[in-house]
Amino acid sequence: MHIGMIGLGRMGGNMAKRLRAGGHTVVGYDMSPDSGRDVTSLAELVAALPAPRVLWTMVPAGGPTDAVITELKGLLDAGDIVIDGGNTHYPDDRRHADDLAERGIDFLDCGVSGGVWGAERGYALMLGGDRAVFDRVRPLLDTLKPEGDYGLTLAGPVGGGHFAKxxxxxxxxxxxxxxxxxxxxxxxSDLIDDPAATMVSWRSGSVVASWLLDLFENAVQTDPGLRGMxxxxxxxxxxxxxxxxxxxxxxxxxxxxxxxxxxxxxxxxxxxxxxxxxxxxxxxxxxxxxxxxxxxx
Missing domain, CATH: 1.10.1040.10 (N-(1-d-carboxylethyl)-l-norvaline Dehydrogenase; domain 2)
Structure with a gap:
C-alpha cells in the first residue's frame, strides 16, 4: 500500500521504517527539515499519494493534532482515510471524525505501544472506528504489529482505540x-545482597515475568543501584x-x-x-x- 506518514520522530520515523521494510511505499512529512522527510508540506504529501489516500499522523496530542486534522480536511477527498496514531484524548476523536466526515473522509483512531523498540519488535495497535475502514488498511496494520496472533485489535467505535491505549x-x-x-x-534490606540481580532472576519462571523486567535488566547492567538515574x-x-x-x-x-x-x-x-x-x-x-x-x- 501507499501511505503518508505525518510526524517522523522516534515513533513515526521508526514506524515508517518498518512499513518500508514490509514492502509499503511511505511518503514522510515532518515540520523539521532534519527529519529525513520526503516532502516539505502537507499539500505536497497529499499530492504525492495515489487516491484513495491513507494518511497516518504521529504528532503531539491537542493543538498540533487539531491543526493537522483541520488542514487535511481541506486537502483530502471523499474516500480518503486519516489515522490518528498519537496519544489523543479519546473525546477529541469523535470531533475529528465528525469534522472529516463532512468531506466524506474516513477516520480511525489508533493507540500505539512499542516505544523505540517497535521498529524491530512490532507495535501493539488498538484501533477505534468502522470495521470496513479498518479492513481497508489491514495490510498496513499487519506489517506494523508483531508477528503472531496478537498485537492488533479493533477495540470499538471511534474513540475506542485511544480509550484502550x-x-x-x-x-x-x-x-x-x-x-x-x-x-x-x-x-x-540487609537480607538482599543484590536487589537488581534478584529482580532480573524473575524474568524466567515467575508470574511477574514481563518485557518491563527485560528492560530493567538492560538498565541495571551498568548501574545496578540505578544511582545514575x-x-x-x-x-x-x-x-x-x-x-x-x-x-x-x-x-x-x-x-x-x-x-x-x-x-x-x-x-x-x-x-x-x-x-x-x-x-x-x-x-x-x-x-x-x-x-x-x-x-x-
Whole structure:
C-alpha cells in the first residue's frame, strides 16, 4: 500500500521504517527539515499519494493534532482515510471524525505501544472506528504489529482505540510503580545482597515475568543501584485521563492513581505540601525535622 506518514520522530520515523521494510511505499512529512522527510508540506504529501489516500499522523496530542486534522480536511477527498496514531484524548476523536466526515473522509483512531523498540519488535495497535475502514488498511496494520496472533485489535467505535491505549498506559504506570516499590524495599534490606540481580532472576519462571523486567535488566547492567538515574518521572497524561474516566464510570483505580501521584510528587510539586505538614507537626507536637537529620540511602 501507499501511505503518508505525518510526524517522523522516534515513533513515526521508526514506524515508517518498518512499513518500508514490509514492502509499503511511505511518503514522510515532518515540520523539521532534519527529519529525513520526503516532502516539505502537507499539500505536497497529499499530492504525492495515489487516491484513495491513507494518511497516518504521529504528532503531539491537542493543538498540533487539531491543526493537522483541520488542514487535511481541506486537502483530502471523499474516500480518503486519516489515522490518528498519537496519544489523543479519546473525546477529541469523535470531533475529528465528525469534522472529516463532512468531506466524506474516513477516520480511525489508533493507540500505539512499542516505544523505540517497535521498529524491530512490532507495535501493539488498538484501533477505534468502522470495521470496513479498518479492513481497508489491514495490510498496513499487519506489517506494523508483531508477528503472531496478537498485537492488533479493533477495540470499538471511534474513540475506542485511544480509550484502550489510555487504559493500557494506566496499567503500565501501576506495573512500573510496583516494580519500583519492590526494588526500593530490597535496597533498604540487609537480607538482599543484590536487589537488581534478584529482580532480573524473575524474568524466567515467575508470574511477574514481563518485557518491563527485560528492560530493567538492560538498565541495571551498568548501574545496578540505578544511582545514575534521576529520581524524577514525568507523566504524559494518559493515566490522569484514565483516573478521570474511571471516576466518571464509578470504577476504583487506586493502583493507577497512586502511581500517577508518585510521578507528580517526583517533579517537586509536593515540596511545599510537605513543608506545611512538617511546620504543623512542629507546632502541635514539637516534632522538629532538620534537613541534616533526614536519613539518606
Amino acid at each position: 489510555m487504559v493500557h498506559n494506566g496499567i503500565e504506570y501501576g506495573m512500573m510503580q510496583a516494580f519500583g516499590e519492590g526494588f526500593a524495599t530490597m535496597m533498604r 534521576p529520581a524524577v518521572a514525568n507523566e504524559s497524561g494518559e493515566a490522569r485521563w484514565m483516573v478521570e474516566a474511571a471516576l466518571e464510570l464509578g470504577v476504583p483505580t487506586p493502583a493507577t492513581a497512586a502511581a500517577l501521584w508518585q510521578r507528580q510528587t517526583s517533579r517537586g510539586g509536593a515540596d511545599d505540601i510537605l513543608r506545611v505538614v512538617t511546620a504543623m507537626r512542629a507546632q502541635f507536637g514539637g516534632h522538629v525535622t532538620k534537613v541534616d537529620e533526614i536519613a539518606t540511602h
